[in-house]
Amino acid sequence: MSETVLATPAAAPARRRDGLRGLLRKPLFVVSALITLLYLAMAAFPGLFTSVDPRACSLAFSGVGPSSGHPFGYDLQGCDYLANIIYGTRSSISIGLLVTVATFVLAAVFGGLAGYFGGLVDGVVSRTADIMFGLPFIVAAIVVLNMFPQRDVLSVSLVLIVLGWPGGMRYMRGSVLKVRNLEYVQAARVLGSGHTRVLLSHVMPNSLTPLIVLKTLEVGAVIAAEAALTFLGVGLQPPAISWGLQLSAAHSQWQAHPHLVIFPSIFLSLAVLAFVVLGDSLRDALDPKER
Template identity: 55%
Template sequence: MSEHPTRRPAAATVEQELPAPPGAEMPERRGGLWADAWRELRRDPVFLIAGFVVLIFVTMAAFPGLFTRTDPRACQLSRSLTPPSWSHPFGFDLLGCDYYARVVYGARASIAIGILVMIGTVVVAVLLGSLAGYYRGPVDTIISRFTDVVFGLPFILGAIVLLATVDSRGILEVGLVLVALGWTTMTRLMRSSVLSVLNADHISAARVLGASDARILATHVLPNAIAPVLVYATIYVGIIIAAEATLSFLGVGLQLPAISWGLMISDAQYRIGQAPHLLLWPGLFLSLTVLSFILMGDALRDALDPKLR
């Protein structure tokens, strides 16, 4: 009589999903690049603190009335250079204007120039960098050589020369000059980023399916290539705010009756020993704003770079 081997159940070919035991943590779902970046940024204390400071200063620039009810141009010479007190914590300037109100209203011009120049620079850089990286050949050569020529111009020196020829220097005039001189670095970043994503499979598939160049650029290239530009744009806001203050300090930036931190620092340079508060407060606000934008950009770079995670 032959012995039949005991039949064993076949091994499962598909792993069954079992419910997680109570109290166990479920694995975190992964999303796209921007979803992962936002998840990392929400856990970054540096980004959160810098973002909070930026939010305060942007709100101050947009709605200064939320921070002070005092008219920054309501001045009395009898209060000239009065030091800080409990009722007026920032003191008064040379003309007897409340210095706290002027520092608050000074955020508007400084931050407005930073944001407007950043937007203008991003538009120029994305347009030229995308065309140069996508079409290459003669288009790339012409754009790249023109970029090299403008890049060779000293930024601050070039701005001084151009602004010295302008009779009225307001936010628009200063902003246009800074855009005209500051788009080169961002354009190079955009071109390099476009070149790095052109060989992706989904872009080749879009070409095979007959998608137009404009559609490929808008839906496939830009979303995957713009991250380095956005990182630099965040840092660039702080750079432009500092540049505006430098130009105003040198006397070729914004003109009175505008109120900006750069103009206030320029007025304070001759009275540092007599009234140090004239330099302290606008300098402190300017430094905090620039530092916050730079820290936000650094945190955004770390979150968008898979090699750093």
């Protein structure tokens, strides 16, 4: 009897609700969620966190360290560094969320079709993913990004989306393969439901949890990847403002002006860590095997 209950779709939402309620009792989840919300607010409304124009610069203050009224000091162009870091949050978070949402949709669609229909559909999708897996990520990103005359948030996001969807597709395909032969799916087919209805109403909703968890974990990885590519000189370009650009500009001046490296590094590391902990907590709550 217990196995039948576990195989029914009605039992899954109850387990998920219990797991999500348990998250509120975990300090790590609460702290990471608050930090994530802070970054999202900073990206959406940077003016709430600083009244200084990040592009109001004076070379007279070039490289000056932290001082009263300017706790992060100034960059090499004499711009207020705190304002630049706050406004840089928008680019990094925007790329992280845009790439994650787009790859989630692509992975869900292609993984769902490949896992449910199998055969030719599975062969085409899986072999395409294998080709993408065969490309070294950093090398491929560098080569493709160098083809763009001007690299902004959309162009960098597009490249990361094209290179980043196969991993999620594999997760979704495996999840669908497990669900498609369960009793309630077979019962829906017997009752006359077509492939579209079975896939959208029964298979997909009960296969998305592993992909949701994976993509939550990947937000931090995408933010770090954008910063790394920008640091290497193939990511975002001025007049964009981002943590990667700040680290790239400061890498040769860190001994003379250590604050230029310390502050964007702290913001970048904290953002990546917050999203990773958030995703890890969601995995524990939504995946019964982890509990």
